[in-house]
Amino acid sequence: MRAILYIFTMFFLMLSSQSWTIVSKKEKTPERFKYYQALGKKNETLEVIYLTWPDKKLPNFVRLEDFKKYGNTNELIEYCFYVDSKKKLGPDFSEDVRDKFVKKIPVKLKGKFFVTKQFDDNFPTRDFEELRRVKELGFNTENDEYKVFVID
Numbered sequence: 001m002r003a004i005l006y007i008f009t010m011f012f013l014m015l016s017s018q019s020w021t022i023v024s025k026k027e028k029t030p031e032r033f034k035y036y037q038a039l040g041k042k043n044e045t046l047e048v049i050y051l052t053w054p055d056k057k058l059p060n061f062v063r064l065e066d067f068k069k070y071g072n073t074n075e076l077i078e079y080c081f082y083v084d085s086k087k088k089l090g091p092d093f094s095e096d097v098r099d100k101f102v103k104k105i106p107v108k109l110k111g112k113f114f115v116t117k118q119f120d121d122n123f124p125t126r127d128f129e130e131l132r133r134v135k136e137l138g139f140n141t142e143n144d145e146y147k148v149f150v151i152d
Contacts, residue, residue: 030088032120036148039113046149047108050101051080057128061149064106081147082124083109090123091151111151117144 047064059080066079085091093101100107119129 028088029086030120030122032084032116032118032123033086035116035118036114036150037116039115039147043110043112043152045108045110047106048083048149049104049106051076057125057131059124059147078142081113081149083111084123084148084150086150088122109149109151111149114148114150115145116148117146119146 048061049064049067051060051062051067053060058077059082061083062076062080067076070076070079083091097107118132121129
């Protein structure tokens with residue numbers, strides 16, 4: 001009888017421990033992800049270029065093929081998107097990858113596209129969401145949606 005009680009107790013403890021782990025992992029997903037809507041079901045690998053703009057709130061990434069096609073036109077911004085990750089403050093790229101971004105060397109990223117009308121107070125910049133709410137971003141998007149590529 002004691003052995004059965006011991007086994008039952010251990011099973012219950014393991015089960016509750018696993019449940020807590022699952023719950024705690026779900027809580028770590030940043031708030032902005034509840035606003036994201038997937039554009040597709042499959043992950044894809046993109047070759048991207050990092051762009052720098054005078055306005056730090058503009059999306060900084062564009063597919064290499066779109067950059068080659070629209071790089072010297074005003075249409076380029078229409079093909080740009082943000083890159084995000086499940087980390088609270090967004091993606092944390094290695095020094096090597098950041099160096100490639102600065103040198104305009106294409107980088108392959110794997111993930112999935114989403115659209116959103118809202119972010120949180122951390123991504124893409126700390127003041128972005130407040131500026132978006134009061135319509136002082138300095139640029140407009142189609143349907144007030146922002147394209148985001150979430151990397152694995």
